Amino acid sequence: MASNLPHERSGCFSGLLPGSRRQRGSQHVPSQGENAPPPPQGSSVEKFFPGAFPEYVRIASSCDFGSAQRENALPPAYSWAASEADHLSDAMMRTIEDALRELDPELRRLSLDIHGHPELCFEERYAHDRLTEFMSSRGFTVTRHYLGLSTAWCAEFTRGAGGRTVGVNAEMDALPGIGHGCGHNLIAMAGVGVALALRTALERHDVPGTVILLGTPAEETGAGKQILLERGAYEDMDVCIMCHPVSGDTLELGFVSSLALQSLSVEYFGQPAHAGYAPWDGVNALDAAFVAYAGISALRQQIRPEHRVHGVISGRDWTPNVIPDYAKMSWSVRADARDALEPLRERVVRCLEAGASATGCRHEIALGDRYLDLRQNPVLAEDMAVMAQRCYDIPSYRTQMPSPASTDFGNVSYALPALHPTFTIPTPDGAKNHTPGFAIGARTEAAHAAAVRTAALLARTGLRVLADGAFCARVRAAYEGNTAAGPGGATGEVKPKARGRFTTGSGLFF
Ligand SMILES: [Zn+2]
Numbered sequence: 001m002a003s004n005l006p007h008e009r010s011g012c013f014s015g016l017l018p019g020s021r022r023q024r025g026s027q028h029v030p031s032q033g034e035n036a037p038p039p040p041q042g043s044s045v046e047k048f049f050p051g052a053f054p055e056y057v058r059i060a061s062s063c064d065f066g067s068a069q070r071e072n073a074l075p076p077a078y079s080w081a082a083s084e085a086d087h088l089s090d091a092m093m094r095t096i097e098d099a100l101r102e103l104d105p106e107l108r109r110l111s112l113d114i115h116g117h118p119e120l121c122f123e124e125r126y127a128h129d130r131l132t133e134f135m136s137s138r139g140f141t142v143t144r145h146y147l148g149l150s151t152a153w154c155a156e157f158t159r160g161a162g163g164r165t166v167g168v169n170a171e172m173d174a175l176p177g178i179g180h181g182c183g184h185n186l187i188a189m190a191g192v193g194v195a196l197a198l199r200t201a202l203e204r205h206d207v208p209g210t211v212i213l214l215g216t217p218a219e220e221t222g223a224g225k226q227i228l229l230e231r232g233a234y235e236d237m238d239v240c241i242m243c244h245p246v247s248g249d250t251l252e253l254g255f256v257s258s259l260a261l262q263s264l265s266v267e268y269f270g271q272p273a274h275a276g277y278a279p280w281d282g283v284n285a286l287d288a289a290f291v292a293y294a295g296i297s298a299l300r301q302q303i304r305p306e307h308r309v310h311g312v313i314s315g316r317d318w319t320p321n322v323i324p325d326y327a328k329m330s331w332s333v334r335a336d337a338r339d340a341l342e343p344l345r346e347r348v349v350r351c352l353e354a355g356a357s358a359t360g361c362r363h364e365i366a367l368g369d370r371y372l373d374l375r376q377n378p379v380l381a382e383d384m385a386v387m388a389q390r391c392y393d394i395p396s397y398r399t400q401m402p403s404p405a406s407t408d409f410g411n412v413s414y415a416l417p418a419l420h421p422t423f424t425i426p427t428p429d430g431a432k433n434h435t436p437g438f439a440i441g442a443r444t445e446a447a448h449a450a451a452v453r454t455a456a457l458l459a460r461t462g463l464r465v466l467a468d469g470a471f472c473a474r475v476r477a478a479y480e481g482n483t484a485a486g487p488g489g490a491t492g493e494v495k496p497k498a499r500g501r502f503t504t505g506s507g508l509f510f
């Protein structure tokens, strides 16, 4: 299916995020020729971050939410008081760290196992079985083939009654021909780590609450989370969190937005004819596509720098001596916010219509999946960024410009408070997401260590949601303010996506 087609693959966070600016604790950068990873031995976190992980070290009493040298850094949305930082005791943080340290060898095996069995969207059967079996063995209540999606799953744990609920997402899908070139093996593993660390903390500190780990298929294409949203998978969650790797030499966290994306396709239907003998009898569908393509190429000079329009042309039984009677184009339209997406899409549609008008072809336009821009909850983001600085001296950043990629977690972020930090992993020659080099990086011990450390911080922020009602209220207030006032703002509703006549596996990559 999708693997046969040349595509723009930029669905989730690509490596366009800035790399590390600081020379600190070097991580091992694998070479392109580095093949089989070493077998898991002990804790990768301790190996790559010696001393700091087992011993929770408080480094600073305040955080500027990122490096002062970073361009476009935004001021923190909330000021930070030391007393708030102390709200969750050191003991709770140590509980999370202890749980992850104990789990680390198993998490490493899990990650490598998924990496070694790359599966495309909606085909994540091996990952589904492996992950559900693992979570079931750890005492979670597991629902396989969740909500009618064969590779979706849900693992749930509840402590006590009346508590809040933290959702965690575990992406699983890979890329055709590249495998885990987006590092979703690390995302799945980190999701498991967050969920299990939260469970341990709830039990050890007698905090009421629920943890829901969702296995979310089809992020690269197919918008699996949107389907799960429509089917109610997120209804019981107070917040939802996940993390995503990008390339970078030393570990840092990114809290940036991403572009909203609308996929669409057009088919042109013409009339075949002998290209030399009687071309005047033909209606040229390929010409229609090229007129439309030329129109869009001109359009691209008049769109905003953060917007993107990109597509491909495909045909059927094309040969130079027959006027083509069929052509298809698949397009991705990206804008910085949901409300900017529709006007841009309409400008593209007019170009598509122009192709048909100029050539006399009949045409059909179909809308595909829609990914919304990612709205990082500022309270959750600040909490995690501050603790990353304080606990491990890990810098964080956010930028005014969104990452020029897209994720279906953006749809989640419209529906409820959400956090989607990126974390950096070393890759050969700095290879970015969606490349073979990134796939190599995603299986290294250094990447694993970075993911586990990020999971510890993510779990700690999740635990604060469960344990601190005032904090959760602030998170909710920020979400409601965000969705009410921001560009493309709404009150949190997520409209059903326009699926048109697309079917999953249509070959579009996001
Ligand atoms: Zn990706």
Ligand SMILES: [Zn+2]
Pocket (backbone or CB within 6 Å): 011, 012, 013, 182, 183, 184, 219, 244
């Ligand atoms: Zn990804």
